[in-house]
Amino acid sequence: MESAKAHTSNKNKEKSVQEKESPVLNGAGILIKTLENLDVDTIFGYPGGAVLPLYDELFDNNDINHVLIRHEQAGSHAADGYARATGKPGVVMATSGPGGTNTVTGIATAAMDSIPLVVFTGQVPKEMIGNDAFQEADIVGITRPITKNNYLVKDVDELEQTVREAFHVATSGRPGPVLVDLPKDMLQAKGRFSGLHKVSIPSYNPTKKGHFTQIQKAAELLSEAEKPLIYAGGGVILGEAWEELTALAENHNIPVTTTLMGLGGFPESKPQSLGMLGMHGTYYANMATTECDVLVAVGARFDDRVTGDLEGFSPHSKKIHIDIDPTNIGKNVEVDVPIVGDVKHVLPEIDKHTEQPDTNDWWDTINKWKEEHPLEVPEEDHKIKPQQMMESISDITNGKAIVVTDVGQHQMWAAQHYTYDYPRSFLSSGGLGTMGYGFPAALGAHFGCPDRPVVCITGDGGFQMTAYELATAVEYEVPLKIAIMNNECLGMVRQWQELFYDERYSHSILKKGNPDFVKLAESYGAAGFRASSKNEMEQVLAEAMTIDDRPVVMDFRVDEYENCYPMVPSGAALNEMVLGDKE
């Protein structure tokens, strides 16, 4: 126990500390010291028996901010939101058994969107592993398919290097979640902290630089293109390549469409922006994708929500695909020029070797599409239209907020109608589509970027999956704005039932059980407002923006039967999108 304090001193001693001088600590102390050494400033966690040694270390630690979330699922989403907002890895701590299993949805969510997380779970003492001990779960086995790598640390002497390796793996190459399982007796055993930074994994060497001849081929194709299009995905954000992408598009006047995960990777106010493509993409983005002759996929993976029917996906184009993960290339769609590498390295190289393509006719066509079918915002004064709601939020925040969504109709409207000009400003569960993600991820984003306004746009369904985190938000005085698009139903499910299941609304109407969200907020000590017209909504938003010491819940009553368009029905090609309700 006396070693518990030792680690807070000599924080500046970087590099190699001689074996003899290095302090003797218990495993828990070594872990915390290693985290400090790796510049971890925030942990989202929840205590329990197996991690008590760790929590004891945290008791008088002033360097790491441990945020007590109210459920480990929310903890892993919060860490994910922190990571997406900052670019740094999110850190989670949970106890053995149920603590670990509760993190699983958050880990899977992060895995699908390549988000760097490091999850620490407690484990029963080593000699009890396999005995069905109290609160034992094989969390390494459970999370194997949803982690980039995971570890069970049996020996306290391996702890520090394993933790360093975990952070290195989570953040390099194609990022992803990593889990480290910590038996309680290992956390109590004595060992030494070395402070040695070096991590070397001979079997792990992600490619960074793209192949030169491939880059030249790509530049040649692009120079000769008549109808080029850039299709940018989450890799642009993860690879911090937004400036390089903007340069390429602006220098050669090439239109850019982004995926849901790529929103903010290219400023939407620029003339080259076509907004989002795919199932709920813009008319012009989907038409351009179908008609283009050279398609440059940048950090994107040809997900089925983007491509629609593969047979009809961009049928006339030569395809260039830049991605750091070779397994993404050629997985769904055959490409002509595959380039494995870091987008941040590859894009400037392509830019340098590309000559100005002649895109005037192409722009005429695109601008005609834009005029014919812009995204529509129905106007109504005595009701709130969901599209209006997103525009009002975009206006009042000047497009500068971090917008965090849940999953459903509101997610798609938020993607369409908020103007994203900045990277790391749209956080959403794209790959797994996890309801309940939005609110805790928004909390995490706030802890990562306390000076930026954070708005959570959520549904009345999804909010209820993790609404208990209001407790955390109130405890830490987080001035988060939570805008519930309350349509009294599971909107996206209801829309599909209306369109494809003869309006048989099976188990998708929430009207009767929904809480009074204003009272719910107030019972936690948060501010609560309700609005049912456009005017009221704008007043509520204005007032909410002035509150800076607690979360604000805004219950926006929107038109229940509004459907989200454009929409590519599943199985159809992108250019077969439906633009509105049948008369």
Added chain:
Amino acid sequence: MSSTQNGTATNQTKHTLSVVVKYNLNALSRIIGIFSSKGFEIDSISFGSGKETGLARITITTHGDEQIIEQITKQLHKIIDVVTVSDLTHQSFVEREMALVKVKAQRSARSEIMQITDIFRAKIIDISPDNLAIEITGNRDKVNAFIGMVRPFGIIELARTGTVALKREFEGSV
């Protein structure tokens, strides 16, 4: 223009992959996990414990078209503890499999079985009044052929190791 991972399988060919991996059971589970979660096939798999060297060599035979094999190779590479993946199929390599076959061998059939065993350079390793146990080593085809030859006598039990393989280092010139 498009072909998907699960698309129509044309040009299915057999491939022998040799994978060197840092020895730990988590890494081995990850390797198997790739096959089950991505819907790839395993025809045989064998691995030797590498506790001493810290490395294990795993030989996997699988089949599929070019695209699937490429995905398998890439996915295996992606596992952090996998050191090398080589597809030996297009290289010159040696492969061996061992099988232990227990055959019914009444007195009348015994000499014939022993002759077959000789021809295949297999070895009798156990004998009882009614049975013979035979060890056969060779490539998959040879082992298959041997089993085919003794099957009519009645196979009581059969254990096969799966293929192990190594790249040839010297190809020489004639």
